[in-house]
Amino acid sequence: MPAQVGGRYPRRMAAPQTVPPVLTDGVVTLRGFAESDVAEIAAIYRDPEVRRRTTLGAHLGTADARAWTELVAANWATGDGFGWAIEAAGPDGRPRYAGQIDLRPGPPPSVGFLLAPWARGAGRMSRALRLAAGWGFTGAGFEVLHWACRAGHVASWRVAHACGFAFDGVRTRALPGPGGLVDAWTAVLLPDPAVPPASREPRTTWWPVPVLGGGRIRLRPPSGSDVDRHLATCNDPESRWWDGTRSHEADAADAHRWLLHDTELARSLGAAVTWVIADRDDDRYLGTITVSGMDRPYAPAGGEIGYRAHPDARGRGHVAAALRRVTRHAFTPVADGGLGRNRLALGTAAGNGASRRVAERAGFRQAAAFRADGVCGLDGGIVSDGVWYELLAADR
Known part of the structure; x- marks a missing residue:
């Protein structure tokens, strides 16, 4: 669950477009942001787990959430970045905003994501990552996709692990933390025409610890x-x-x-x-x-x-x-x-x-x-x- 990054990306890797492509696997859908998403984004900013794991602080609110949606739209228009809102069925069964995911052309290309508390623990983010990674390789021409999180953020690593990312090591003091730079877990995903991201399996066994x-x-x-x-x-x-x-x-x-x-x-x-x-x-x-x-x-x-x-x-x-x-x-x-x-x-x-x-x-x-x-x-x-x-x- 890396923090969002604002500003322009140094390299464009896909043709600019004003409307993000809609991607779906029948359970989650990646779409453009809507005005109705702003309040939901601001609520995620207030989530203690998000604030603990990212650089998103308590000072962020509705105006910042709206600015983020505007930045994502601008990046699509210039080809400087590719972000989507994640939509999934809520507790009442109706589709609702569940989080967000964005691809950053880099170099090197990387991914970041956030998920609403209600949507966690059901594999929704792994589904979203498979969809976004697939588009990154085919639509944006990525040669690789990098992922990173603060060392110890097991939930974020579970998402990347489930999507077939290969652990790439621990980078010392590579990400911002509450009191300065902290270590990062890193992983990579390479394109494979024979096995598209939607069909990727974990590369290693995540052993259980039974009582x-x-x-x-x-x-x-x-x-x-x-x-x-x-x-x-x-x-x-x-x-x-x-x-x-x-x-x-x-x-x-x-x-x-x-x-x-x-x-x-x-x-x-x-x-x-x-x-x-x-x-x-x-x-x-x-x-x-x-x-x-x-x-x-x-x-x-x-x-x-x-x-x-x-x-x-x-x-x-x-x-x-x-x-x-x-x-x-x-x-x-x-x-x-x-x-x-x-x-x-x-x-x-x-x-x-x-x-x-x-x-x-x-x-x-x-x-x-x-x-x-x-x-x-x-x-x-x-x-x-x-x-x-x-x-x-x-x-x-």
Whole structure:
């Protein structure tokens, strides 16, 4: 949901026209703006989520909304930009303004969009993006279409992901934010005559995080309420000792980013799934467990396990129980709701007895030992030997 951009575009890529083409897939329609849309646009400007995710501030109102519609019309007339109102059936079944989408010729060509709160969560924006992208490639002659959002804006990435955009990386301090520049998630879509945008599928599996029961614990998705205890886990001296790759203590922003942004991005790229290990009775954070490495082409049905425990959860069997439950889920076929793995690996420092006991109690077998395989110590200054465990689906 990038912010709207005013002004002229530096390059024209389509013949000017005074009336935008009407595009529809039978569920959503892209059309020109009408005077009746102005109040609806102003309402979107006031939406807290839009204000949090874009540069559209609380000062914007009806006059700004009308100015935007006039700018879009002017850009169509000169070929400097291509914007549409999105129309869809409202809660009462009648067509109404649902949001807006605009293509920016660039270079490079890019897309931005906004959706009304009532219209979210039903795939309407993905439909609108497919329509606009198709016209961008065929009507405007785009060679590529770029998308970007503030890092962590999962809802916007879901739209681009569903339309077949390929994740292109994280750009450092690339977009304006509340207190200055912030990191951006970026993705691209290339034209493909054999597969038009309307038929594009996601390029990667966005793994779900099902809630898994396991005795005194339950495994669930991370949430904002876990940040404080996760931060305490990361900064605990024992955790830092065995994770010698971290040279400094984490802060709340680090914990929030990893729990709620990095883990979600990894899921969307088919790379990893992370659960919070929570107390069965009070849902208190006890630690985390992750299956990663699922996107490695040389190990198409493999995975690597990692886990950590909060200081007050150690020595109580919680992590071992979580590992057994996650292992069972990982070996369950995808058709049955699992991850469809056939081999899991687990690595730890040779001297980390607690981690090794967790692996062994869950049935993992030591497969290899390597000298000088990693580092540990609070400053990462101690080179340590490593041991690797494995478990195959056939072993169970």
